[in-house]
Amino acid sequence: MAEPSNFPPMSNPVSVVGPQFCSPYSEDLTISEKAIFIGDNLVVTDVNGNIVFNVKGALFNIHDRHILLDANGNPVLSIQQKFQIMSGDWQVFSGDSSDSKDLLFSTKKPSIFKTDLDVFLAANTKEEVCDFKIKDIFLDRSCTIYLGESSNVIAKMHKPNIEFLQDSFIVTVYPNIDSAFIVALIVILKEIYLQA
Template structure:
């Protein structure tokens, strides 16, 4: 199965591209910037009970280049509940970020640690185009000091990666 998708802005400029194979023996994806340069490699750990992914710098999969890992909070869940651990959080007793919501409904919130501090939010943006031709559009609010590529990485981990996606980024942090 093809795990490729493109993230564009409202002017159809390519912001990111995700390339890789899903449902293969070695499920991995590479996130490229708009110019085609590799930013990170996402690698799914096989035989993981909690659907664990590791994210590495560039095209590396070397342990020394690990940036963070993400795993589902429980083996069976109806709603999205993902724990994210930065590379230096070796014991993984407390997560560094928590994703809650419904990825399938494109409605998620990313929290900092165990707090109620929101660092990003994603929800569907219904437009005539999205309704008529089925092109997914998302409004993503990214709060200060959060790299918006991080949110795209979480999407690449949590979605099937089918089709193009158009993202509308709001960097105001939810302020009016």
């Protein structure tokens, strides 16, 4: 069981994918890159080494598309690049879908010169104000994820200090925050980082 958090919990859980992915404690998840021939692009584990999620990439697809699977291999999210150009425009759908009715959220880079990424929930069709913001996405492979334009941090990503984990990074998900949502954002950031 996770230790009680040092972070103040959000007053209401932030559930984008589902409440089953919200923990009352902060979680440190390790995201490790795996060889494509194994079948997984990324493996997400908890502090005890238990697999929490796998991320599979679809090869030879028109759109850059990834499927986030839970520990039992069930599809949780489909992550798809909106345009086949270097951009931060991605869409995330429920399950293995790419149907607009299953859209959960999308991302957009406000400017090619900025190190931020705006996240919009599907209901936010005007996209005038973002629902979440990721800052400093290219600075030393670390970033901070905020609730909207506020100073409320919901997750942080950083590189581990251990040499044998050099192809990995750690994301701290704050209490009552949807870990599947945060992992999907990290997958998108990884792809943007590789395209830069």
